[in-house]
Amino acid sequence: MGTEFDLILKKYKQGKREDLIPMLQEIQEQLGYLSEEAIVNVGSYLGLSTTKIYGLATFYDRFRFIPSGRIHISVCNGTSCYINGSQSVINKISEEINVQPGLTTRDGNFSCEIVSCMGGCHNGPVINVNGEYHTFVKASQLPELIKKLMYIIEND
Ligand code: FES
The missing domain is CATH 3.40.30.10 (Glutaredoxin)
Incomplete structure (x- = not known):
């Protein structure tokens, strides 16, 4: 993942799980959606499994997992x-x-x-x-x- 994505992660404290939703929001604002790669990176940064992140993220209808159309x-x-x-x-x-x-x-x-x-x-x-x-x-x-x-x- 590019530097911009790393910059987002670094704004948050490693392992601080309460930051999951704001992190995902910020990534989505930047990428337009939550890619699989983003989920994996966030997971290893916060020490959460990807299954857990998907589970939580799908609970909020504001997250997208595929790129938007034009x-x-x-x-x-x-x-x-x-x-x-x-x-x-x-x-x-x-x-x-x-x-x-x-x-x-x-x-x-x-x-x-x-x-x-x-x-x-x-x-x-x-x-x-x-x-x-x-x-x-x-x-x-x-x-x-x-x-x-x-x-x-x-x-x-
Ligand atoms: S129900 Fe509030 S804008 Fe549609």
């Missing part, structure tokens, strides 16, 4: 968004980009994940596309949105 879509499925139809939004996105939530398309163009709440509960369903929020999203709007995003990727 376009990353987070869909809120918190209570309020769920009541307002987020499930149909999730289904439609999966259908349009042809990949299940939590995965990245083979061409690396799109990835999608389900998150629990984005703090915009009165404006749901809410989705976030590469950092940009879309509110009151309807499944019927998604084919057009995905088409626009495809156009952006192709002309990038």
Whole structure:
């Protein structure tokens, strides 16, 4: 792993297991996801098994274990968004980009994940596309949105 990754590790005390989550967060911010190599390195630095780290990290829905696509879509499925139809939004996105939530398309163009709440509960369903929020999203709007995003990727 490169120097940047070593620099993150060195900010934390070796063997201090309470730092696991902040370390993982920082690595994810830098790499965009938690690679297997990152997990192994963190494990040996803190003296934790990789199984234990995966177990803890998967408990938090904010961690990703595969690289995001060029376009990353987070869909809120918190209570309020769920009541307002987020499930149909999730289904439609999966259908349009042809990949299940939590995965990245083979061409690396799109990835999608389900998150629990984005703090915009009165404006749901809410989705976030590469950092940009879309509110009151309807499944019927998604084919057009995905088409626009495809156009952006192709002309990038
Ligand atoms: S439940 Fe979706 S933004 Fe809060």
